[in-house]
Amino acid sequence: MNTTPQDINAWADYLSKAEIPVLRNTARELRRLHADEDKLSPRAITQVVSQDPMMVFRILRHMQTHKRENQLQDLILVEQAIMMMGMSNFFHDLPPEPVVDDVMRNDMVALTHLLKLIRRAHRAALYSYEWGVMQKDFHVIETRTAALLHDLSEMLLWCFAPDKMMTIFQMQQADKALRSHAAQEQVLGFRLLDLQLLLIERCELPPLLSRLMQDDAKGEQQVRNVTLAVNLARHSANGWDDAALPDDYKDIAEFLRIDAEKVKHLVGAKP
Numbered sequence: 001m002n003t004t005p006q007d008i009n010a011w012a013d014y015l016s017k018a019e020i021p022v023l024r025n026t027a028r029e030l031r032r033l034h035a036d037e038d039k040l041s042p043r044a045i046t047q048v049v050s051q052d053p054m055m056v057f058r059i060l061r062h063m064q065t066h067k068r069e070n071q072l073q074d075l076i077l078v079e080q081a082i083m084m085m086g087m088s089n090f091f092h093d094l095p096p097e098p099v100v101d102d103v104m105r106n107d108m109v110a111l112t113h114l115l116k117l118i119r120r121a122h123r124a125a126l127y128s129y130e131w132g133v134m135q136k137d138f139h140v141i142e143t144r145t146a147a148l149l150h151d152l153s154e155m156l157l158w159c160f161a162p163d164k165m166m167t168i169f170q171m172q173q174a175d176k177a178l179r180s181h182a183a184q185e186q187v188l189g190f191r192l193l194d195l196q197l198l199l200i201e202r203c204e205l206p207p208l209l210s211r212l213m214q215d216d217a218k219g220e221q222q223v224r225n226v227t228l229a230v231n232l233a234r235h236s237a238n239g240w241d242d243a244a245l246p247d248d249y250k251d252i253a254e255f256l257r258i259d260a261e262k263v264k265h266l267v268g269a270k271p
Contacts, residue, residue, distance in 0.1 A: 004161060008190040008198060015156055015195075016061070016202040021103045023118070026052040027096035034091055042087065046079040053121050053148050053155060058094055064204040066093075077141055103159060110162030113169065116237070117155055121148050124233035127267065128225050134256060135221070143222050146212035150230045153196035157188075164188060228252050232267060240270040 005011040029048040033040050049055045056078055063081045082090055104111040128147035132140030158165050168183045181191045188195075193213070200210050212226050228251055235244040249260040249269075256263065263269075 006189075008188075008195050011157075011190075011195055012198040012202045015153075015160070015199050018156075018160065019098065020054050020058050020156070021098045021100040021159060022055045022058070022096050023052045024099050024101050026055050027099050030091075030096040040087060042079050042082040045082050045087065045090065049082075050078055050145075050148075051122065053118060053152055054100070054159075055094075055096070056145065057149060057152055060205050060209075061203045062094055078145070100159065104162070107162050110158055110166060113165070114155060114158040117151060117158065120233045120237045121151060121155075123236070124148070124150060124226075124229045127229035127232055130266075131225055131229065131252075131256060132222075135225075137222065137225070139222060142208060143212060143225050146209055146222075146226045147229045149209065150213055150226060151192075153192045153199060157192065157195075161188075224255055228255055236267070236269070245269070 005014045026048060030045070033044055033048065049059065059078055059081050063085065085093070100114065101111065104114070125144045125148040129140050129144040132143050137143065154165070164187050168180075168187050171183045171186070172178050172180065181193075184191050196213065197210050200207075211220075212223055214223060228248070231244075232248045232252065235242045235248055246260075249263045252263045252267075253260040256266075258266075
């Protein structure tokens with residue numbers, strides 16, 4: 001990027017059109033599938049791309065910007081989007097490049113932070129999906145997608161503004177009481193969640209995504225699912241002795257109507 005956007009609107013405009021990189025494993029597995037017609041199917045493609053938050057964002061963004069006249073609803077299901085697009089068009093319109101390792105090859109520290117964040121997103125998505133199944137929620141894929149993309153703007157800024165993200169990280173390391181939102185506003189001038197919601201609006205992504213990511217809308221079952229899954233993934237990433245985890249277990253137990261000890265076993269908490 002030659003000129004770094006300076007405010008939230010400039011960032012939303014930039015990211016709505018930017019060439020978003022994909023994970024190295026995504027690129028490798030998609031090329032392998034493309035070369036093997038016997039294994040190639042929308043479901044096989046979905047299994048690969050659904051592990052990559054940035055590729056999922058690229059697919060949903062593409063479908064909204066290339067919306068067909070007869071498309072009556074917004075798409076949040078990746079497999080449905082690939083089926084509508086067609087596999088040939090998918091590989092033509094959304095080639096698995098650039099690869100994030102190449103884009104960030106000059107800043108391996110920032111790349112490490114990004115990959116840790118994506119691993120955390122995987123855990124949040126898994127928790128969200130499992131809890132949705134337990135509750136017989138018919139929208140488990142939607143909540144899983146929202147959990148996977150919950151920290152998308154943070155991922156994208158690690159790609160496109162690693163210096164600013166590193167400053168935020170160092171500020172919080174120096175002051176453990178400093179809240180993420182406060183550090184983000186000091187360095188960026190806005191909260192990353194606000195950027196994310198604006199980006200969803202700019203790309204005309206399904207409003208359901210915004211609603212599921214609204215952490216303060218805790219009365220709704222699906223929103224609460226996503227919020228609890230993201231919180232548990234964030235806190236457990238610091239180690240299973242993180243001080244916030246007992247409250248997470250209590251909240252999840254209340255949500256799933258089971259006891260806290262069973263929650264700890266369910267999520268694989270280490271003693």
